[in-house]
Amino acid sequence: MATLELRNVNKTYGAGLPDTLKNIELKIDDGEFLILVGPSGCGKSTLMNCIAGLENISGGAILVDDADISGMSPKDRDIAMVFQSYALYPTMSVRDNIAFGLKIRKMPTAEIDAEVARVAKLLQIEHLLTRKPGQLSGGQQQRVAMGRALARRPKIYLFDEPLSNLDAKLRVEMRTEMKLMHQRLKTTTVYVTHDQIEAMTLGDKVAVMKDGIIQQFGTPKQIYNDPANLFVASFIGSPPMNFIPLRLQRQDGHLLALLDSGQARCELPLGPKDAGLEDREVILGIRPEQISLAPAEANGLPTLRAEVQVIEPTGPDTLVFVTLNGTKVCCRLAPDQAPEAGETLTLQFDPARVLLFDAQTGERLGAAGAPMPEARSGNVAQFKGR
Ligand SMILES: Nc1ncnc2c1ncn2[C@@H]1O[C@H](COP(=O)(O)OP(=O)(O)OP(=O)(O)O)[C@@H](O)[C@H]1O
Ligand SMILES: [Mg+2]
Secondary structure, X not given: OOOEEEEEEEXXXXXXXXXXXXXXXXXXXXXXXXXXXXXXXOOHHHHHHHHXXXXXXXXXXXXXXXXXXXXXXXXXXXEEEEOOOOOOOOOOOHHHHHHHHHXXXXXXXXXXXXXXXXXXXXXXXXXXXXXXXXXXXXXXXXXXXXXXXXXXXXXXXXXXXXOXXXXXXXXXXXXXXXXXHHHHHOOXXXXXXXXXXXXXXXXXXXXXXXXXXXXXXXOHHHHHHOOOEHHHHHHOXXXXXXXEEXXXXXXXXXXXXXXXXXXXXXXXXXXXXXXXXXXXXXXXXXXXXXXXXXXXXXXXXXXXXXXXXXXXXXXXXXXXXXXXXXXXXXXXXXXHHOOOOOOEEEEEEOHHHOEEEEOOOOEEOXXXXXXXXXXXXXOOOOOEEO
């Protein structure tokens, strides 16, 4: 059990190379689960290796329980890591790979056997215990690597995409197991993933990284509902948020966004906003689930008739694509509401959930990191459909 803090951490792999980590600031409380996401090459594994002590940092400090561990060797840090590339001992059996960390800590043999049996059951690898890593599939090797970390009770767990080689069914099972295990053990954890659902469901906090810079650090809900910029908004969410470039207008002191389906137009009232946003090129962001079918009886929300271009039934949802302002826009409907391609639908939008981004910089417009207050309270001007 431990707190983990990164203070202004920088990392460069060599003189003349660009910084791989830039001024990383993160603080996770005791027992928290941090998800680290970002595109390939943004520095996630580098950050994990720095925390584990396998790479030296070039500046800043890493603190565990408020003590600076930056200069400590990996074995003294009491941090267990599951690597993206398993890193199993090839000549040892699965059983010995899992038991290795316990043996060097001189745990009694009976306890080691019980611990190996426990994690092997958890990870469904009981039948593989006598094999060598070379005789396992990628997914099985990955589970052994997890088993090796889980057999220890370190201060901190680091998981670098631990489930990425598992098949879809096992991955979902393991995700639930990870969560159960964390609820039980409450060990401070940093977990790298590319999986949207893991990012949203597993973490107490999420850090979104790009080019070695933390773009946003917050709860999954904050990251999803109040993305700090266009990058975070586009990276989190599947299917992704729709982005519609347009120029804002002002009418009677209220900002309006004009949406055009080719068949009809609607003015999306965005509430009274800071001066300076009118006439500005912005990117309007709206998530697929925030566009719905308009009910038969008007409820005051803006509506717009649009032709369905294509539909994609995913099982639980049907994704319906229309064109607004010349941009392909995805709407997420219930399967029983699903139209046919070529039909015309009346869609409705919730202006309170619309986000605005600067078209040039990608920064969020309105209150920093949060929807604009008047939009959030739903206090928006009555829509004028045409
Ligand atoms: N040992 C190294 N020497 C030099 N450059 C390195 C080294 N390891 C990583 N890099 C570079 O640092 C950057 C970050 O790499 P890193 O492996 O941390 O990315 P990542 O976010 O984990 O990517 P992925 O999602 O593909 O695993 C990349 O540009 C990579 O080429
Ligand atoms: Mg990596």
